[in-house]
């Protein structure tokens with residue numbers, strides 16, 4: 001039925017590493033929102049690299065949707081769009097209070113009642129433009145890790161995964177960029193120029209091309225100023241800085257997450273992206289135990 005019978009075995013272990021680190025970034029990043037501490041306090045704490053003291057770091061919609069992708073990959077070995085739409089809708093329905101954005105609150109309850117209508121429902125969002133938000137990018141790193149042996153497949157599968165909720169080309173381009181980054185990370189080849197060249201033309205690729213020219217000696221807050229920090233919750237405003245941070249620290253997940261946090265903005269999502277990409281290579285073994293104890297467990301572990 002599929003062409004995957006003779007394909008190389010997926011990188012299940014790398015995908016799991018990516019998912020665990022994505023959830024860590026998501027839960028860590030979430031701590032810096034004004035809901036939990038005043039912006040000035042958050043700024044000083046991040047600059048001083050002081051771990052958030054709260055005992056429970058819950059992950060949010062970024063991880064919930066990544067789990068939706070993981071379940072489809074586990075079951076079918078590739079993205080099947082209607083099954084993915086249903087997976088997202090069921091996970092949303094089980095806990096809608098995970099911090100989903102406006103578009104997903106509109107879309108996923110409708111998909112739950114009409115799974116076969118996902119394509120029309122996604123295209124109808126935002127007055128028929130489709131979503132260009134960062135939601136397709138934030139959840140996709142484990143997919144890139146899964147198909148790391150075949151970059152063309154990474155691009156194709158990432159696009160399929162994005163279309164289910166993000167019909168606007170920029171939403172899809174964000175997913176392609178992050179998935180390619182995760183695949184390159186698994187291979188030890190993380191490189192912003194290669195990611196940019198693999199990304200469809202448009203605002204996300206333009207941002208990645210700008211990121212190539214930002215030296216890694218640049219202060220993270222300044223890089224976020226130049227590249228965007230997700231404040232507008234668009235893919236092109238989120239993905240370039242998150243991937244710049246990942247490429248700055250390809251072998252150090254904790255350093256990568258602190259760098260990303262310094263950008264603030266949509267910080268759970270930028271940290272989820274950076275975490276999923278770097279963690280696809282490093283895993284979470286070098287992360288302080290106190291961080292891992294605080295982070296809400298991710299269903300489906302331990303790592304394969």
Ligand SMILES: [Mg+2]
Nearest residue numbers: 060061062268
């Ligand atoms: Mg979130």
